[in-house]
Amino acid sequence: MKHVIAIANQKGGVGKTTTAVNLSAALAATKRSVLLIDLDPQGNASTAAGMKKNENTLYEIYSQNLLINDQILKSPSGYDVVPGGENLIALEVLIRNEQKQGELKKQLKPLNYEFIIIDTPPSLNQLTLESLFAASATLIPLQCEYYSLEGISSLINTINTLKNKNLTENRVFGIIRTMVDMRNNLAKEVSEELEKHFPELVFNTLIPRNVKLAEAPSHKTSAIQYMPSSFGAKAYLALAGELIRRIESGR
Ligand SMILES: Nc1ncnc2c1ncn2[C@@H]1O[C@H](COP(=O)(O)OP(=O)(O)OP(=O)(O)O)[C@@H](O)[C@H]1O
Ligand SMILES: [Mg+2]
Incomplete structure (x- = not known):
């Protein structure tokens, strides 16, 4: 069975891209077939996956009526990639003006x-909405800080609205605590609040603040490849394990 997972949080710098790249690498390390789609004009996931930005992005696919299946690239990290880049800013406009909402969902259906x-x-823009339409599940990376909880309610509401209109089968599947430093009292408090408010959603695996996770992109790879023995790499391998167990137990 295929799982389409959007990694989303409109707050910036919370670890979305780090999670997308390292989770893809960790799932690929378990011999599962993985496609990583970069829907961010910053193109960070593409470079971290060892790919060039702005090549074969969804903008070309949408604007030239191409098939995603013919544009998929192989990353050196054992999974496939559809890169992102600046021209996705134009895709945002194109989706709105030419009413191309749902194209991604349609195109992902036949993929294996x-x-x-x-x-x-x-941001909660057309690009994010397009991935929320297409996804069967959303994972929300979140830093345990004072304002963290405020942002996610609008994301959760958006997903629920799409779902209530039968526009998606997507649901929030999990909240992932990132860049965790339990020596920090506020982080500890927010982390406990999260467990209280979202007991079903919060993943047990904590992603620690770990410099190898931040260094790996400059080597055009994930921490899983760059330093598999690091705490960061081990945490993402554990996260992949928890994700698989949660899926298999039907949660
Ligand atoms: N667990 C971690 N430990 C240390 N550094 C981290 C960790 N997770 C992410 N970082 C670093 O924090 C910064 C922000 O992370 P990242 O790019 O993954 O966030 P993002 O949510 O994708 O950001 P944006 O909203 O801009 O797309 C990056 O420099 C990244 O290398
Ligand atoms: Mg990012």
Whole structure:
């Protein structure tokens, strides 16, 4: 069965791209077939996956009526990629003006992957909406800070609205605590609040603040390849394991 997972949070710098890239690498390490789609004009996931930005992006696919299936590239990290880049800013406009909403969902349907992971920009714009339409599940990376909880309610409401209108089968599948430093009292408090408010959604795996996760993109790869023994890499391998177990137990 195929799982299309959007990694979303309109707040910037919370670890969406780090999660998208390392989760893709971790799932690929378990021999599962993975496609990573970069839907962010920043193109960070593309470079971190060892690909060039602005090549074969969804903008070309939408504007030239191409098939995603013919545009997929192989990354050196053992999974496939549809890169992102600046021209996705034009895709945002194109989706709105030419009413191309839902094209991604349509195009992903015939693809044969166990996991399709979509990295989204820090905004609830047409690009993010397009991935929320297409996804069967959303994972929300979240930093345990004072304002963290405020942002996610609009994302959760958006997903619920789309669902109530039968526009998607997507649901929030999990909240992932990123860049965790439990020596920080506020982080500890917010983390406990999260467990209280969203007991079903919060993943047990904590992603620690770990410099290898931040360094890996400059080597055009994930921490899983760059330093598999690092705490960051181990945490994302554990996260992939938890995700698979949660899916298999039908949660
Ligand atoms: N667990 C971590 N430990 C240390 N550094 C991290 C960790 N996760 C992410 N970072 C670093 O924090 C910064 C922001 O992370 P990232 O780019 O993954 O966030 P994002 O949510 O995708 O950002 P944006 O909203 O701009 O797309 C990056 O420099 C990244 O390398
Ligand atoms: Mg990002």
